[in-house]
Amino acid sequence: MNDKNFKKLPIQLSEKLITEIKAGNSLFQKSIKENGLPAFVTPVNPTTGKGYSAMNAIILGMQRHDDPRWMSAEAARYGGNWVKKDEKGTIIEFPKTSEIQAIRTAEGKRIKKDGVTQTKTVEFDKPQPGRAFLFNGSQLKDMEPLEEFLAKQQSGQTLSPLERAAKLIDDSKAVIIHGGEEAYYDQKRDAIFMPEPENFENETKYLQAAIHQLTHWTGHEDRLNRTMEGKFGSLDYAREELRAAIAGILIGGELKIGHNFGQQAAYMNNFVKILKDEPFEIAKASRDAQKIANLLLGVSQKRQQKQASETPGFKQGDEISYMDTTYKVLETYKTKSIKVEDSTGSRKVLKPEYGLYKSLLEAKTNPLGQEMVMDEEQGEAVEQEQSQKVGR
Incomplete structure (x- = not known):
C-alpha cells in the first residue's frame, strides 16, 4: 500500500459518514435495517473472541453485515476458511509497536531455512499506524453456521438484553x-x-x-x-x-x-x-x-479483576491474534520461554525479554489494547458554573 496515495482512515470514515448522513441512512439516523435486524452489529474476532476499538467497530459496522465475525484473510486461512471470490476487505487501523521482517542478506535476498523465510522482530521507538484488511464471516467459506456461533456467544448469559x-x-x-x-x-x-x-x-x-x-x-x-x-x-x-x-x-x-x-x-x-x-x-x-x-x-x-485473579503467562495450544497473523504456542519451558508458530508456518523460540514475547503476552491478557485508536490524550478539567442541559 503506497502511503503517499493513501487517504488516512479518519478522513475516509468522515467522508463516508457525511455521505450517509446526507442520504439519511447513517447509523445515527437509522438503527434498524430493512430486514428488521439492527443496523449495527458489534464486530468480534471469532478466533480470539476480542472486539475492536470504537473507530474500527464503527467502520466495520457501517458495512451493515448481520454476521458479527471479522478477521483477516490470513487468519481465516489459518483457521481453514477462505475468502469467497470477488469479495473485498474492509480496512482498519491499529497501533503497532513492532514489526516482523524477513532476515535478508547484504544483497537484499531473503534468508530461508528448510524452505521457510527466517524473520526478526523490529521494535519501534514510537507506535506506528498499522493497517489490516478484514473480511466478514459472510464473505468467508466454510465458516461455522452463524446461529451456532451466536448461541455459543450467549451460552453463559443468564439475563435478557x-x-x-x-x-x-x-x-x-x-x-x-x-x-x-x-x-x-x-x-x-x-x-x-x-x-x-x-x-x-x-x-x-x-x-x-x-x-x-x-x-x-x-x-x-x-x-x-x-x-x-x-x-x-x-x-x-x-x-x-x-x-x-x-x-x-x-x-x-x-x-x-x-x-x-x-x-x-x-x-x-x-x-x-x-x-x-x-x-x-x-x-x-x-x-x-x-x-x-x-x-x-x-x-x-x-x-482488572481478571488480571488480578490470573497469573499472566502462556500455555500450550494458546492461539493469539497479533499484527494481522495468529501465533500458536507449541511448547512452553520452565524458563517461561515459548515456542510459537505463526500462520505462515514459521517457528521460533521466544524468551521473556524479547519484544515479540511481551507483545503476545499483552495481546493475550489485554486483547482490547491491541485495537485501540491512536490519539493523544486531550481532556482538561472544565468548571461548570451554571446549570446546563446536555443531550436534549
Missing part, C-alpha cells in the same frame, strides 16, 4: 429524576431527568433514552471529565453529542438492545460540518466514546 440494560443503568448509581417531558442530563446538578417510563413507546425506547443520557453523565468531572460546553445547536454541543451517539451505538450493540439517538435531526447538520472541516475529530470522538462504553459496561473493571 432488556434486563442487562436495566442492570447497567442501576449499577451506574446515577441520580435519575422522573417527570416532565424532556430527557436530559443536568451537569451542574449531576442528575439525569427523564419522562416517566410509561410515556415511552415501549421499555426498549425508555432504556435506550436512559443509556443515551448516561453517556453524557460520564462526562462529569468526577468521572471522565470531558469538556461539555456550548448551547443547544452549537458546534461545541454537537461534539459532545457525537461522542454520546457513538458510545450509544457501541453499548446498544453490546447489550443487543440497539440504539436510539433521539433528536438526531437537530444535530446532523453540525455533524456534517464538523466531519467536513475537522475530519480527524471522528478519531478523537471515537476514543472518548470507547472510554464512555468501557466505563458503563464495566470493561475496565472486569479486565
